[in-house]
């Protein structure tokens with residue numbers, strides 16, 4: 545028997561999300577080409593990812609290195625993969641092989657480990673620094689007030705190509721409640737760019753519950769799972 549609640553129309557969802565992105569761009573006077581949609585496919589099958597590919601998406605986000613490694617061989621080679629979760633140091637080498645962009649560089653120790661392994665592998669990985677804008681203890685990331693000092697050291701890591709910042713806003717029932725966190729990340733970025741003469745063009749912020757506001761506050765990448773693929777099923781783990 546088919547349970548229709550399990551059927552997600554991925555193509556229709558992508559159209560809806562794209563329309564919402566377009567609207568948020570319009571509201572804030574931004575060009576839609578400035579905002580990249582990263583479809584978060586964690587816990588979803590290669591078949592579901594293929595549906596999103598057929599609907600035109602090329603960039604996918606996974607939060608586990610192992611899961612990405614298992615999915616890669618089953619999917620087209622021209623897709624671009626983003627690591628959006630916390631990266632353990634013993635998985636750095638594999639992560640560098642699988643992902644085009646690492647969103648969650650959340651400590652100096654991890655940054656140094658990536659730099660060292662990238663040197664061994666002859667790579668220049670592109671990364672984002674995760675910032676814990678809400679200060680919640682459960683979240684990874686640099687504290688905003690510590691990032692400028694950490695940046696001095698991060699910039700000495702010659703292999704790391706730091707192209708921007710990433711954050712996860714706290715859960716909120718109203719999108720407007722998270723606006724200050726997104727604005728805060730943009731202001732922190734502006735401050736660091738000015739003080740240190742570095743370019744940090746990318747702001748990875750916004751998920752299913754809050755991406756329109758994130759775009760209004762300057763997001764260049766939104767990481768969207770549920771609104772595209774439906775609810776994640778963790779029962780099979």
Ligand SMILES: *Cc1c(COP(=O)(O)O)cnc(C)c1O
Nearest residue numbers: 584607628751752767768769770
């Ligand atoms: C799971 C996840 C997302 C996607 O969340 P949705 O609410 O399903 O859109 C985005 N970013 C990170 C870091 C995640 O872990």
